[in-house]
Amino acid sequence: MKKWYLLWAFVCLAACSDGADDALLAQATPAGAMTPSADCAVIESGNWQAWVDKMPGPDAKPTLHVTGEVVLPTPGYEITWTMGALDRRQPPAQRLKVSTTPPDGMVAQVITTVAVSYAVESPITEYRAVIVGCGDNTLATIADVTVVQ
Numbered sequence: 670m671k672k673w674y675l676l677w678a679f680v681c682l683a684a685c686s687d688g689a690d691d692a693l694l695a696q697a698t699p700a701g702a703m704t705p706s707a708d709c710a711v712i713e714s715g716n717w718q719a720w721v722d723k724m725p726g727p728d729a730k731p732t733l734h735v736t737g738e739v740v741l742p743t744p745g746y747e748i749t750w751t752m753g754a755l756d757r758r759q760p761p762a763q764r765l766k767v768s769t770t771p772p773d774g775m776v777a778q779v780i781t782t783v784a785v786s787y788a789v790e791s792p793i794t795e796y797r798a799v800i801v802g803c804g805d806n807t808l809a810t811i812a813d814v815t816v817v818q
Contacts, residue, residue, distance in 0.1 A: 708804030710769040712780065713740040717809040719799040721791060721816045733791040735765060735799055737809060741781050745772030750787040753802070762798040767808065 717737035723729075739748070746769050753764030765787060796814040800807060 706804055709767075709806055710741050710746060710771065711739045711767070711803050711806070711808060712742060714738060714801075714803075714808040717801065717811050719796070719811040719814045721794055721796065721814065723794055723816055723818045725818075730790045731792070731794045732788050733763065733793075733796070733799070734786070734788045735801065735811070736784070736786040737801065738782055738784055739767070739803075739808070741769065741783055743772065743776045743778055744781040745776050746770065746781075746783070747772075748783065748785050752789065753800075755793070758797060760795040760797045761793065762800055763793075763796055764800045764802065767801060767803040769803070 715738055717735070719733065719735045722732045722734060749768045749770070751766040751768065753766055755761040755763055767785065795816060797812075799809075799811040799814055801809045801811070
């Protein structure tokens with residue numbers, strides 16, 4: 670019976686918060702880190718690379734490769750990629766979107782770094798940049814997109 674009262678007291682205190690905790694969280698968030706949202710669970714990202722593979726061979730087609738690392742609040746997230754728009758400059762910049770789907774059921778509350786990668790055939794053999802987004806955030810702008818021949 671006492672546990673119920675403690676839980677109720679905790680809920681009441683949390684509901685009465687004046688937002689001071691949000692200010693402390695903002696101060697404690699490292700530079701370059703993001704606050705996870707319903708649209709994007711990524712806390713932080715890094716080690717982004719992009720290249721176009723133009724290696725010759727039978728049935729070989731140019732392929733855009735993008736790799737990086739994202740930090741998520743728990744293990745088990747499903748990561749999906751979506752192609753976005755190209756801009757009109759020459760060479761163009763390619764937009765990509767990362768989406769996160771939380772795991773089902775109970776999982777350990779452990780911040781987890783996950784390697785992510787994406788590869789897609791590309792009619793374009795040279796890019797000015799690749800811009801990786803998640804929700805309303807830009808995770809990376811990769812300006813050095815090399816061509817492997």
